[in-house]
Amino acid sequence: xxxxKVRTEPLEYRPAADYFSSIRNLDYPIWLDSxxxxxxxxxxxxRFDILxxxxxxxxxxxxxxxxxxxNSSNLQSLRDALSILRPxxxxxxxxxxxxxxxxxxxxxxxxxHQIPARTKTYIPQVCMGLYSWALILDHLKKTAxxxxxxxxxxxxxxxxxxxxxxLTFSQTINEATNQKSNxxxxxxxxxxQSQADYGTNIDRILxxxxxxxxxxxxxxxxxxxAYQGDCADxxxxxxxLTPTPHGAYLxxxxxxxxxxxxxxxxxxxxxxxxxxxxxxxxxxxxPAEDAQLARQxxxxxxxxxxxxxxxxxxxxxxxxxxxxxxxxxPGLYELHSFPTVxxxxxxxxxxLSSDQDAVSVLEHCLPGGxxxxxxxxxxxxxxxxxxxxxxxxxxxxxxxxxxxxSMDTNIAIRTLEADGERLNAxxxxxIVIDSDRDSEYQETLDKIRPLLRHMERGLSS
Numbered sequence: 001x002x003x004x005k006v007r008t009e010p011l012e013y014r015p016a017a018d019y020f021s022s023i024r025n026l027d028y029p030i031w032l033d034s035x036x037x038x039x040x041x042x043x044x045x046x047r048f049d050i051l052x053x054x055x056x057x058x059x060x061x062x063x064x065x066x067x068x069x070x071n072s073s074n075l076q077s078l079r080d081a082l083s084i085l086r087p088x089x090x091x092x093x094x095x096x097x098x099x100x101x102x103x104x105x106x107x108x109x110x111x112x113h114q115i116p117a118r119t120k121t122y123i124p125q126v127c128m129g130l131y132s133w134a135l136i137l138d139h140l141k142k143t144a145x146x147x148x149x150x151x152x153x154x155x156x157x158x159x160x161x162x163x164x165x166x167l168t169f170s171q172t173i174n175e176a177t178n179q180k181s182n183x184x185x186x187x188x189x190x191x192x193q194s195q196a197d198y199g200t201n202i203d204r205i206l207x208x209x210x211x212x213x214x215x216x217x218x219x220x221x222x223x224x225x226a227y228q229g230d231c232a233d234x235x236x237x238x239x240x241l242t243p244t245p246h247g248a249y250l251x252x253x254x255x256x257x258x259x260x261x262x263x264x265x266x267x268x269x270x271x272x273x274x275x276x277x278x279x280x281x282x283x284x285x286x287p288a289e290d291a292q293l294a295r296q297x298x299x300x301x302x303x304x305x306x307x308x309x310x311x312x313x314x315x316x317x318x319x320x321x322x323x324x325x326x327x328x329x330p331g332l333y334e335l336h337s338f339p340t341v342x343x344x345x346x347x348x349x350x351x352l353s354s355d356q357d358a359v360s361v362l363e364h365c366l367p368g369g370x371x372x373x374x375x376x377x378x379x380x381x382x383x384x385x386x387x388x389x390x391x392x393x394x395x396x397x398x399x400x401x402x403x404x405x406s407m408d409t410n411i412a413i414r415t416l417e418a419d420g421e422r423l424n425a426x427x428x429x430x431i432v433i434d435s436d437r438d439s440e441y442q443e444t445l446d447k448i449r450p451l452l453r454h455m456e457r458g459l460s461s
Contacts, residue, residue: 003086003087003088003089003404004086004087004088004089004150005088005089005150006088006089006091006094006097006098006147006148006149006150007147007148007150007157008094008145008146008147008148009145009146009148009161009164009165010143010144010145011135011144011145011146011164011165012144013137013142013143013144014144015037016031016033016037016049016051016137017037017236017239017240018167019051019135019137019144019164019167020051020232020236020249022163022164022167023051023052023053023135023163024053024232024251026053026054027053027054027055028053028054028055028058028129028250028251028252029051029052029053029232029249029251030050030051030052030053030101030102030129030131030248030249030250030251031049031050031051031235031248031249032048032049032050032051032101032247032248032398032399032400032408033049033239033243033244033247033248033249034046034047034048034049034139034245034246034247035239035243035244035245035247036049036139036243036245037049037137037139046139046245046246047095047138047139047140048095048096048136048137048138048139049136049137049139050095050096050101050134050135050136050137050400051134051135051137052101052129052131052133052134052135053131053251054131054156055101055129055130055131055132056084056129056130056131056132057081057084057129057130058127058128058129058130058252059077059078059081059100059102059126059127059128059129059130060124060126060127061077061124061125061126061127062124062125075104075108075109075126075359075362075363076359077126078100078126078128078359078362078401079357079359081100081128081130082099082100082130082359082401082403084130084151085098085099085130085132085149085151085403086149086150086151086403087403087404087405088149088150088403088404089404090268090269090404090405090406091404092268093138093141093143094136094145094147094404095136095268095400095402095406095408096134096136096147096400096402096406097147097149097402097403097404097406098131098132098133098134098147098148098149098151098152098402098403099130099131099149099400099401099402099403099404100128100129100130100131100400100401101128101129101131101250101399101400102126102127102128102129102250102252102398103126103127103128103250103256103393103396103397103398103399103412104125104126104128104362104366104396104397104409105124105125105126105390105391105392105393105396106367106371106390106391106392106393106394106395106396106412107125107390107391107392107396108125108126108366108367108396109362109363109366109367110380110384112363113376113377113380114377115377115380115381115384116384124254125392125396127250127252127253127254128401129252132148132149132151132152132153132156133146133147133148133149133152133156133157133160134146134147135147135164146160146161146164148160149403181229181233181234181236181237182228182229182230182233183227183228183229183230183231183232183233183234184227184228184229185225185226185227185423185455185456186225186226186227186228187225187226188225188456189223189224189225189423189425189452189455189456190223190224190225191221191222191223192221192222192223192224192388193221193222193388195441198219198221198441198444199437199438199441201219201386202219202431202435202437202440202441203437204386205217205219205382205386205431206431206433206435208382209431209432209433210433213378213382214373214374214375214378214379214382215309215373215374215375215432215433216306216309216310216373216374216379216430216431216432217372217373217379217382217383217430217431218370218371218372218373218379218383218395218428218429218430218431219383219386219387219428219429219431219440220371220383220387220391220394220395220426220427220428220444221426221427221428221444222389222424222425222426223424223425223426223427223448223452224422224423224424224425225422225423225455226421226422226423227418227421227422227423231255231257231416231418231423232249232251232255234257234423234455235249235257237454238257238259238451238454238455239259241339241454242259242338242339242340242450242451242454243339244259244260244261244338244414245261245263246258246260246261246262246263246398246399246410246411247259247260247410248260248398248399248410250398254417254418254419254420255417255418256393256398256412256415256416256417256418257415257416257417257418258393258398258410258412258414258415258416259414259415259451260398260410260411260412260413260414260415261277261336261338261341261343261413261414262275262276262277262343262345262368262370262410262411262413263275263408263409263410263411264365264366264368264397264399264409264410264411265361265362265365265397265407265408265409266406266407266408266409267352267358267361267405267406267407267408268406269405269406270351270352271349271350271351271352272318272321272322272349272350272351272352272361273347273348273349274314274318274347274348274349274365274368275345275346275347275348276307276310276311276314276345276346276348276368276369276370276411277336277343277344277345277370277411277413278303278306278307278309278310278344278346278370278430279297279300279303279304279306279307279333279343279344280297280303280341280342280343280344280429280443280446280447281293281294281296281297281341281342281446282340282341282342282446283337283338283339283340283341283342293342294335294337294342297335297342297344298333298335298344302432302434303344304333304344305432306430306432307332307333307344307346308332309374310346310369310370310374310430311329311332311346311348312374313369313374313375313376314348314365314368314369314370315327315329315348317364317365317369317376318348318350318361318364318365319350320364321352321353321356321360321361321364321365322350322351322352322353322356323350323351323352323353326349326350326351327348327349327350328348328349328350329346329347329348329349330347330349331345331346331347332346332347333346334346334347340450340451341446341447341450357405358401358405358406358407359401361407362397362409366396366397367380367395367396367397368395368397368411370411370430371395371411371413371428372395373430373431391426392417393412393415393417394412394413394415394417394424394425394426395411395412395413395426395428396412397409397410397411397412398410398412398415413426413428413447414447414448414451416451423455425448425451425452426448427444427445427447427448427449428444428447429443429444429447
C-alpha cells in the first residue's frame with residue numbers, strides 16, 4: 001500500500017515554552033513535554049516535545065457511553081476517529097504525523113475487566129483530540145519543525161505557518177517562567193480522607209493479601225484545592241521546577257497537568273516498550289544522605305519484589321498482543337533519579353503481532369499494572385471497593401496515537417485535573433503483605449507532596 005507523506009516546515013530550535021505561548025490561546029492546546037529544555041535535567045527516556053492546537057474533532061466518552069455501546073469491551077472509537085486521517089509513512093525523526101492526542105482514564109477498560117461502572121462518573125474516561133498538525137521539537141538533533149498531515153486543510157496549514165514564522169521571541173525561557181501568573185490557589189490542598197481512614201483501608205487490603213486474593217494492591221488518596229485563573233500558567237511554572245520526561249498539558253474543558261516520570265507504552269514500527277516504576281524514595285538536599293537513600297532503595301528486597309511482580313504482570317499483558325517469544329526484559333530495577341524522588345524502573349520490550357495495532361495494546365494493557373497491583377483484575381476490584389470516587393485521568397494514560405502507527409503514552413501519576421473551580425490531585429502506592437501503614441502513607445506523600453508544595457508556595461502568591 002502506498003502511504004501518504006507529511007509536509008514539514010523548519011523552524012528555529014527554541015525552548016518548547018516559547019512556542020507554547022503562541023498557541024495556548026487557541027482551541028484545545030496540547031503540549032507533550034519531555035522536560036529536556038528545562039534548566040533542571042530529569043532522568044529521561046524522551047526525546048521529543050509535541051505541541052498542537054485546534055483539532056479537527058474531539059472524542060469525549062464516559063463509562064456510561066461505553067456501557068451503552070454494543071462493543072463496550074474495546075476502544076473501537078479510537079480506531080474510528082483515527083481512520084478520518086489517511087495512514088502516512090513513518091519516520092524516525094517524526095514521532096507524531098497527525099492523529100489522536102489526549103488521555104484515557106483509569107476506568108476506561110473496567111467493563112472489559114468485568115468491573116461494574118459507578119452510577120456517576122465525575123470526568124469523561126476518554127478525551128482525545130484529532131490533530132492534523134503538530135510542532136515537533138527534537139532535543140537529540142536540536143531541530144524544530146511543523147508537521148502537517150496530508151489531510152490538513154491548506155488554509156489552516158497556511159495560517160499555522162504564518163503564526164510560527166512571524167514570531168518574535170523577546171523573552172528568554174527564564175524570563176517567561178518568572179513572569180506574573182494569573183493562576184493562584186485560594187487555599188492549601190486538603191486530603192479527602194484522614195490518615196487514620198487511609199490506614200484502615202490498608203488494613204483491609206492486608207486482610208485480602210493474607211487471604212490470598214492478591215499479591216499487591218495499589219491504594220491512592222485524593223487531594224483538592226480551590227483555585228482561580230488559567231492552569232496553563234501553573235503548568236509552565238511547575239515543569240520548570242520539577243521537569244519530568246513524560247509530562248503533558250492538555251487544554252481541554254478540564255485542564256490536565258501531568259508531571260509524570262513514567263512511560264506506559266511506546267510503539268515505534270512494530271517495536272513495543274513499557275517502563276514500569278515500582279519503588280520510591282525521597283531525595284535529600286544533602287548529597288551524602290541522598291546517595292544513601294538511593295542505595296537503600298536499590299538494595300531494598302521489598303521494593304525489588306514489588307517491581308518484579310509488576311514486570312511479570314506487564315509481560316503477561318504484552319504477550320497477548322505481541323509475537324510469541326518476543327517479550328524481553330532488558331532493564332530490571334534500574335535506579336532513576338528525578339528532582340524530588342528516586343525510583344526503581346524496569347523495561348519490558350516486545351514485537352507487535354501482525355494482527356494487532358496500537359489500540360489493541362491499550363485494550364490489553366490499560367490500566368498499567370504499576371498502578372493496579374497483581375493479579376490485576378482482583379486488585380482493581382479491591383481498589384473500586386475501597387476508593388470512594390473514580391480516579392479518572394489519574395493512573396490512566398496521556399499521550400498520542402499517530403496516523404503512522406506509532407504511539408507513546410505515560411502513566412498519569414503526579415497528575416492534576418482542573419474542573420474550573422477545584423484542582424484535584426492524587427498520590428498512591430503498592431501495598432504488599434509486609435507493608436507498614438505509616439510507611440505506606442508517607443510514601444504517598446513523598447510522591448505527591450513536593451508537587452503540591454511547589455504550587456502552594458510558588459503559585460499562590
